[in-house]
Every structure is written in C-alpha cells, then in structure tokens.
Amino acid sequence: MNDPGSAVKVERDMYPGINAFVKCVADSVSRHTQERDGKPRARSIVPFEKTDVKPDGADDLDRVDHMVTGCPNVGPVIKPDYAMALCLIEAKYSQNGQTDAYEQLARYSRNIYGSQPHRRFLWGLTVCGTLVRACLLGNDKIYASKAVDVSEPVGREQLVGLFVNWSLCESTRVGYDPTMWRDDNGEWTIKVFQNGTPHVYSGLEMVFQSYSLLGRRTRCFVGTTKAGGAEKEVFIKDCWPRVLKDSAGSPRDEVAFLRHIHDTLGADANLAGKYPMLEVAGLVQVPGRGPADVDDTTTAAMADLVMSDTAPPDAMPLREHKRIAMSPVGEPLQTVDSPDELIVAVCDAMEAHTEIVRRCGILHRDISINNILVRRTGDMVGGMLIDFDNAIRLDVEHVAAQPDGTGTLPFMSVGNLEESQVKLTALDDWESCIYALCWQGASGVNDDDQERPRDKPLKQILKWRNGSKADIATDKRAHMSSTSLFENHILAEFISGDARYQPLEDLVERLHKDLFFNPGASLLCHGCYMGKEKAKALQNGERPQEKQYDFGVDINITDPFARRAEIADKIVDDLMKTFREARDRAIKRLYPTRRETISE
Known part of the structure; x- marks a missing residue:
C-alpha cells in the first residue's frame, strides 16, 4: 500500500507491501492465540506468495492481483488457487481506480463459487492508493465499506481489526457452509x-x-x-x-x-x-445462525467496518x-456422444414438458442446455427435464414479469427478453428449445466436438449471448424472421463436414418452420414482426380461412407472437410430432438392431 507522495506508479510495486502487511497481522494473531499445547485457536489469514497470476481453478485467463487464504497450511502457500481462496484483493496505484477495482473484483471472484461449492457468500478487498475498502459480495448486491486510509494510524487499526475478526470468527461469518x-x-x-x-x-x-x-x-x-x-x-x-x-x-x-x-x-x-x-x-x-447471534461482538465489529455505507x-x-434431492440421476446434456443422442434426450425432456403443461398446468419457463439431463439405462439414452425454480401456474398467471432474470440469455425467448405482455404459453419454452439446439449444433454437442477446429469462427449465434436483453431480442427477431435468414445466419454456423450433424440441422429447420411459419396458421401468425401488410395478404385470400388454425381469432391482433399464443396447443402438437419423428429416426441410427421405437 503506497503513500500518496511515493514514487509508486504501477500496481506490481504495491504487492510486496500488501503481502508484508497481511503476514504481519497473521503472525501477530498466531502468537496471541495459541493454547498451551501449541495448537492454534485461529485460522491463519495469509497471502499466496505469487501475485499477478492466473489462479488454479479459473474458467478464464484473468490474472488476479492478490489472493488470501484461511486454510491451514504447513509452510508458505505459493500458487494462488480459487479452491483455497478466502477472498481476493484488487489493487490500483491511484485512488481514481476505484471503479475499475470494483469491476475486476466482482468479475474474478465468481471463480471462487465455481471452485468452492460450500461458499455461501464472499469477501473482497480493494486497495486504491492508500484507501482500502472491504466488500461483501452477496446474491443480489455487492456492499462496500467506507474508505479506510492506511496511511493514518486509525486506518491501519481498522484494517488490522478486520483481519483479526476473519481469523477468530466462526466459519459461517466468512462465508462457509457448515452443512x-x-x-x-x-x-x-x-x-x-x-x-x-x-x-x-x-x-x-x-x-x-x-x-x-x-x-x-x-x-x-x-x-x-x-x-x-x-x-x-x-x-x-x-x-x-x-x-x-x-x-x-x-x-x-x-x-x-x-x-x-x-x-x-x-x-x-x-x-x-x-x-x-x-x-x-x-x-x-x-x-x-439465529436471533441470538445478532449482538455478537465479532459480528458487530465487522459490520461497523464492512456495512457502514451500504443500502x-x-x-x-x-x-x-x-x-x-431427486431421482433418477442424470448427467449434463454436454455428455452426449453424438447429435443423435442429443435429439433423443431433448425430445424426452420436451415430451415431459408438454404433458406437464397440459395435465398439470405448470409452465417451466427456463428451457436451456443446463436444465435438461441425460439418462443412461444400460446402452439406452434418454432425457430428463429439471429445475422448476422459475415455473408458474398457468391457471393463475397469464402474463408474468421476469423478477429474477428468468432464463439464460442465449436461450431466452424474444417475449421473455422483452418482458412481453403477450399471454404466457408453452411456445416461449419451445422457442428456447430451438435456441438451445441451435447453440449445440453450432458450438458442438460435447467437449470433443467443441474443441475441434472450425472452418470459420462463430459470429451470428454469439449475438444471442452478448449485449443487453433488448439487443439480443432484436438479433433473435431478425434471425428467426424468415426461413432464408435463419438458414443463412444460424444454420450456416452449424458444424460442417460432419454427417452426424445433418439430422440435427434438419430437425431444427423443421421446428423453426413449425413455430414461426406454421403451414396451418394464417400469414398473420408468421414471422416476428407486426404489420398491416400481413392482414392485407390474408384478406386478399392468399390462404383459405377454413384451413387455418387461427380462424376466428381477432384479425386486429397483428403481433405474430400474440396470434400464435392463441393457437399454442395446435402448434405444440406439430412441434411435438416433428420432434418424435426425429427421435425415432435417431434411435434407429443409434440402435439399428432394435425393432421398436420409443414412440411406438
């Protein structure tokens, strides 16, 4: 931690001082808290020896300034490891770098959750010049303390107090789950x-x-x-x-x-x-963790420092x-061996989805590659739909807001992205299913396929992941608005040169037509955009009324998403029929000696 008048102008010059400070506090705590038998009564809050490196356990290439651990160790802790991290420290040589320090701390800390399944919440520190802030990273907000100036004795005393509290408090208070x-x-x-x-x-x-x-x-x-x-x-x-x-x-x-x-x-x-x-x-x-703990002195001392200027x-x-705890046990969707196994697994999940909607009145609302599991029974593969956290009862909720960012961005329907007021139906989830199949077809159905070199980099489908919800919704409307755009922008990015992917591409193309350009629905139900030209085309007799699913639906409803919602059951029938036929063909390819199919 540098003095404002010092010659320190780069972050790496701050690292030795930060390490020395943390070690000094740890040594002092250890000396004052040993029992007579020499057994330490406090956890040792020590820094990792290496700084400004990529820690073990990361799912990215970011380099972390500092990391401290509270794990018991014999000898120095050398290479930073997210599995051992108590908290991260992000340093900036200037006090003007506070915003960047917050942003990096939040971005890097997420790796701790990935490596420590028993963490309930996280701590972090930012050091900008001589100003130190403690951060508590929760599920919905990141709290930061008032700045502590360690160039002054009172500031150093407060920071020492935080490290002492971390050393002495129960594991639950530093974020670990004792269960x-x-x-x-x-x-x-x-x-x-x-x-x-x-x-x-x-x-x-x-x-x-x-x-x-x-x-x-x-x-x-x-x-x-x-x-x-x-x-x-x-x-x-x-x-x-x-x-x-x-x-x-x-x-x-x-x-x-x-x-x-x-x-x-x-x-x-x-x-x-x-x-x-x-x-x-x-x-x-x-x-x-009950009411009796509210007045605990350790909690109060930490709250004074860490929670003082929060919301x-x-x-x-x-x-x-x-x-x-549920059964049966499944595996991640990315463990499929081939696109045919993917087709079978996802079809099973959507079959369950369809019956749950129709017979239970429950809409899932979060179809994604993370919420469909693969089941294996002997040499047979199947699928299972999981995670009903975001589900709703259709008999009481016809239009629902998205209070918790319902869904995963690449797989969210246009209506969910835009928080549409269109009537909720199974079609939103079927739209998400199409996006999930497209994602797997373009990126690869498993790790081996995803690591294969590509003829050209993905471009269009990555727009479903990057940007705001409004931006992603705009891109999806454009991609799905016509069969030619869908083929040229999305299907064109499917893995090429591998015949195994052709059935998946064929399935996705048919599902897209069933949903967005259903031949049994009028032109008003087609595509993704509203417009009077569709109404005019219908009135001019381009398609006989008696063959249309939406005969009798108010012709003033020109939003194709709203019109399709009015005939959702019939469109789902077509989608499910298409998927079952594709599943049966996939089963015959997977098990050529098997005489009957699941649908039969």
Missing part, C-alpha cells in the same frame, strides 16, 4: 433437510458448477445415501431462489410443483424418468437457501 464439508480423503458430504431433519449424502460428484456471482447460484451434485442397508444415488440441487408469490398469493415453490407433477403424472409409465422424482427437500439449516437491508430481495 457441507470435505473429509480427509477429499470427498464431499452434504446435508439435505426436510422439516428440519438432516439427510446425509456422501461421495458427492459435481454435476453443475456455479460461476455466477449474483442470483440463484444453482449447483448440482450426485450423492449417495444408505436406505435399508442399500446405497442409493440421488441428484442434489443447491440454490438460492427468491421468495415469490403468484397472482393468487400462493408461493412459487419448486418443491410443491414437483409434488403436484408426481401426483398427476406418476402413474404414466411413458413419462417415467423424464422429470424428477422428489426424494427429500427443504431449507438449509445452518447451526448457530438499507429492506432493499434486498428475500431469498431462501434450498436443497432438493
């Missing part, structure tokens, strides 16, 4: 609660990592429990959903949705394994830390 831990063999164990009773699952295998800094931060695992003396594998979801209610005042609760789905569809053997079966579910119970607490949305 999830790793044993001496490196294996993770987790507790899933139901009605306050913990159910323990061990041997966790990470299925889906969360690199998200804000929002639900959904993580998924496969765990094992012993039931009746036999081991059983379950799929475990850990997330922080917002507490929301529908327009009728009832909670939007994934657990309640799953129970209703099972009660309604459980006897249908054709849907077995295509949606999750609820095993155990409930809110995470963290020991010792009022009532500005924060209410979230619940929830865990759900």
Whole structure:
C-alpha cells in the first residue's frame, strides 16, 4: 500500500507491501492465540506468495492481483488457487481506480463459487492508493465499506481489526457452509433437510458448477445415501431462489410443483424418468445462525467496518437457501456422444414438458442446455427435464414479469427478453428449445466436438449471448424472421463436414418452420414482426380461412407472437410430432438392431 507522495506508479510495486502487511497481522494473531499445547485457536489469514497470476481453478485467463487464504497450511502457500481462496484483493496505484477495482473484483471472484461449492457468500478487498475498502459480495448486491486510509494510524487499526475478526470468527461469518464439508480423503458430504431433519449424502460428484456471482447460484451434485442397508444415488440441487408469490398469493415453490407433477403424472409409465422424482427437500439449516447471534461482538465489529455505507437491508430481495434431492440421476446434456443422442434426450425432456403443461398446468419457463439431463439405462439414452425454480401456474398467471432474470440469455425467448405482455404459453419454452439446439449444433454437442477446429469462427449465434436483453431480442427477431435468414445466419454456423450433424440441422429447420411459419396458421401468425401488410395478404385470400388454425381469432391482433399464443396447443402438437419423428429416426441410427421405437 503506497503513500500518496511515493514514487509508486504501477500496481506490481504495491504487492510486496500488501503481502508484508497481511503476514504481519497473521503472525501477530498466531502468537496471541495459541493454547498451551501449541495448537492454534485461529485460522491463519495469509497471502499466496505469487501475485499477478492466473489462479488454479479459473474458467478464464484473468490474472488476479492478490489472493488470501484461511486454510491451514504447513509452510508458505505459493500458487494462488480459487479452491483455497478466502477472498481476493484488487489493487490500483491511484485512488481514481476505484471503479475499475470494483469491476475486476466482482468479475474474478465468481471463480471462487465455481471452485468452492460450500461458499455461501464472499469477501473482497480493494486497495486504491492508500484507501482500502472491504466488500461483501452477496446474491443480489455487492456492499462496500467506507474508505479506510492506511496511511493514518486509525486506518491501519481498522484494517488490522478486520483481519483479526476473519481469523477468530466462526466459519459461517466468512462465508462457509457448515452443512457441507470435505473429509480427509477429499470427498464431499452434504446435508439435505426436510422439516428440519438432516439427510446425509456422501461421495458427492459435481454435476453443475456455479460461476455466477449474483442470483440463484444453482449447483448440482450426485450423492449417495444408505436406505435399508442399500446405497442409493440421488441428484442434489443447491440454490438460492427468491421468495415469490403468484397472482393468487400462493408461493412459487419448486418443491410443491414437483409434488403436484408426481401426483398427476406418476402413474404414466411413458413419462417415467423424464422429470424428477422428489426424494427429500427443504431449507438449509445452518447451526448457530439465529436471533441470538445478532449482538455478537465479532459480528458487530465487522459490520461497523464492512456495512457502514451500504443500502438499507429492506432493499434486498428475500431469498431462501434450498436443497432438493431427486431421482433418477442424470448427467449434463454436454455428455452426449453424438447429435443423435442429443435429439433423443431433448425430445424426452420436451415430451415431459408438454404433458406437464397440459395435465398439470405448470409452465417451466427456463428451457436451456443446463436444465435438461441425460439418462443412461444400460446402452439406452434418454432425457430428463429439471429445475422448476422459475415455473408458474398457468391457471393463475397469464402474463408474468421476469423478477429474477428468468432464463439464460442465449436461450431466452424474444417475449421473455422483452418482458412481453403477450399471454404466457408453452411456445416461449419451445422457442428456447430451438435456441438451445441451435447453440449445440453450432458450438458442438460435447467437449470433443467443441474443441475441434472450425472452418470459420462463430459470429451470428454469439449475438444471442452478448449485449443487453433488448439487443439480443432484436438479433433473435431478425434471425428467426424468415426461413432464408435463419438458414443463412444460424444454420450456416452449424458444424460442417460432419454427417452426424445433418439430422440435427434438419430437425431444427423443421421446428423453426413449425413455430414461426406454421403451414396451418394464417400469414398473420408468421414471422416476428407486426404489420398491416400481413392482414392485407390474408384478406386478399392468399390462404383459405377454413384451413387455418387461427380462424376466428381477432384479425386486429397483428403481433405474430400474440396470434400464435392463441393457437399454442395446435402448434405444440406439430412441434411435438416433428420432434418424435426425429427421435425415432435417431434411435434407429443409434440402435439399428432394435425393432421398436420409443414412440411406438
């Protein structure tokens, strides 16, 4: 940390001073907190020796200025590792670099969540000149303290106090979850609660990592429990959903949705394994985090420093830390061996989706490559639709806002991106399904295909990921607005020179026509843009009225998305028929000796 009048003009000149300060505090804490047997009573908050490097466990190429750890170690900690990080430190030699320091701290810290599945929240520090700010990174906001000037004794005293508190406080106060831990063999164990009773699952295998800094931060695992003396594998979801209610005042609760789905569809053997079966579910119970802790002196001291100039607490949305254990167990969609396996898996998921909409009145609203799993039974492949966090009841919510950024940008429908007031139907999710299939077709259905060299770089489809929601919606409207534009801009970016991808391209082309240019619907239902010319074309008799799905629909509705919503059930029938036919052909290619198909 440099004096304003010093000759320090680059960040790297600050690193030795920061390291020396952290080590000094750690040594002092260690000397003052040892028991008689020499066992330390405090965690050791120490820096990694190397600075300005890419840490292990990163999913990007960014270099981190500093990283400190609270893990017990023998000897110096050399190479930074996100799996061991307590917090990051972002340094700027000028006090004018505060905004950049915040931005980099937030961008880099997300990797800690990806490497530490038991982190509930994160800490960070920014050092700009001699001004230090502590940051608390939560699900919805990043809080920053008032600046502490370490060129003055009172500032150094406050910063020392923060490190001492980190050294002495319980693990929950630095962001660790005591209901999830790793044993001496490196294996993770987790507790899933139901009605306050913990159910323990061990041997966790990470299925889906969360690199998200804000929002639900959904993580998924496969765990094992012993039931009746036999081991059983379950799929475990850990997330922080917002507490929301529908327009009728009832909670939007994934657990309640799953129970209703099972009660309604459980006897249908054709849907077995295509949606999750609820095993155990409930809110995470963290020991010792009750009202009695409010006046704890450690908490108060840390809050004085870290929370002093933040927004009022009532500005924060209410979230619940929830865990759900489900069966059967699936694998990420990216584990498919071929485009044919992808077609089978996604078709199974959309088959479940269709029946859940029609027979349960529940709309998923978040179709993406992360929310469809692959199931393998013997040599057979199938698919399963998961994650009903954003689902709604269609009988009470006809138009719904997007309170938590519903969906994943590349896969969100135009209506969701624009927060449209068009009637909610299954067509939004089918649109998302098409985008997901396009994404896999262009980037590759698995890691091996994604790493293959390309003839030309992706360009158009990447527009679905970059920019604001409005920008992405504009690009999607353009891409989907005609069959020629869709073929020339999106299908043209599918992996070429591989015959395995042709059936996937053919399927996507047919699904696009079924949804956006359905031959049974009038011209008013076609495309993505409103316009009087469509009404004129219809009135001029370009298509006989009696053959159109939307005969009788108000001709003044010229928004094609709104008109398609009026005939959603019939369009879904066409989409599902197309998908089942493609699935049956894929099964025959995958299993040429098998005589019957799933649809039969």
